[in-house]
Amino acid sequence: MSVEIPAVCVEGIEKSFGSLSVLKGLGLTAHSGDVVTLIGSSGSGKSTFLRCINLLEQPDGGTITINGELVRTRQDRNGKWQPADRRQVERIRSKVGMVFQNFNLWPHMTVLQNIVEAPVHVLKIPRQQAEEEAHALLRKVGLADKPGHYPSQLSGGQQQRAAIARTLAMKPRLLLFDEPTSALDPELVGEVLRVIRQLAEEGNTMIIVTHEMQFAREVSSEIMFLHQGRVEEKGAPEIIFKEAKSARLRQFLARAAGGPGAD
């Protein structure tokens, strides 16, 4: 084993909403180039867990280390955990890209403006350079002819591909995908998965929450099955899909295979 620093190392994450405990000590380690997929039924906590990694949700406990940098936290007067240093959180977020279920493009900006916004204003890249890179990214996601379009003028699949380009424009070290195809019409899922698959093949480090089991099986280096805020089982795709130990996981996979969205 080398002593390489993991791209992301998350340990003992806990999160409650009111009296409802959603995450009960979840952890995850991903090295550079790993593709970790989180699966599980709705309510298992997989999206919340993903959102904790870039602190869109503030966990109530646990540690998050990105590229060896520990996110410092402190407790406020009410005993709630808060980031100790906003600047650190902002800096880390700028290196961790997030792709959302509902795309979340900025509606008042064109596709090109969406893509260059954060590189220009957060990373302070010269606009011209950012625009050149944006055009290259648009070609990569198959939207070379759409830089001047507004999000409302695009299909769901095109919006999600634009959102992926926006995320890539920050040159993130880690990519988080929160059910990237769940809001799409079935015929548009393929075009988005193709882009994500390409990113996996290029060696990006990614954590993906998805219901697309066949896709998870093909791109993942590791699959984690969550159940009620805990890791029920994890392992390489072949093991998860062929030799799952957990009865719950086998049942979940059988149901997923029978339902829509399965291969």
Next chain:
Amino acid sequence: MELIQLSMPLLLSGLLLTLKISIFAVVIGFFIGLGLAIARISGSFMLAAFSQGYSSVFRGTPLMVQLFLFYYGLGQLSFIRDSALAWWVIGDGVRCAILVLALNSAAYTSEILRGGFMSVPKGALEAARACGMSKWLQFRRIEFPIAMRQALPAYGNEVILTLKGSSLASTIAVLEITGHAKRLMSQTFAVIEVFAMAGAIYLFINVVMIVLLRLTERSLMRHMAA
């Protein structure tokens, strides 16, 4: 014809004052209103309560009552008269009218902008946070521009109402369009002619304003076109 020759120059000189009062009131009112709207959605109980109270008081009382309270009411108080700055504002009809109109417009503007802020999609803000934007950058680049676009039609209305509200400055002896019209009326007794001209001038400015607002709206709302 003679009447027009006599009245028009006076009414047009009043137009300049009407524009001055309205522009200052709208600009100052916008920034106070923006502050109040942010206070309202800040999540702080004290700030929100203040903003709500302010808005209730200024929306719940007639503009003319506010104008009299400030001009005649505050003007009687000795500490206002003794304070150079306060008296500079309150002691002068035009400046007092600007202040009251601005404070009044701020109340309505705050409600309009609050609606705009509440309509900003949560996901758009989340995406801004997720790529490392600071609170201020998020506000400046994402939250405010989206809110303003939502609020624009209602805000345009508020601008027009403020311009028309400026006619009440005539009640505290300010000679803007309506002030001159009143004076001309008592000199010439040509009520219909004078006020028809005054009305036509207001109509003209407002039509120009409506066109400008429509153009702004069109250029800012391109993203809504299918």
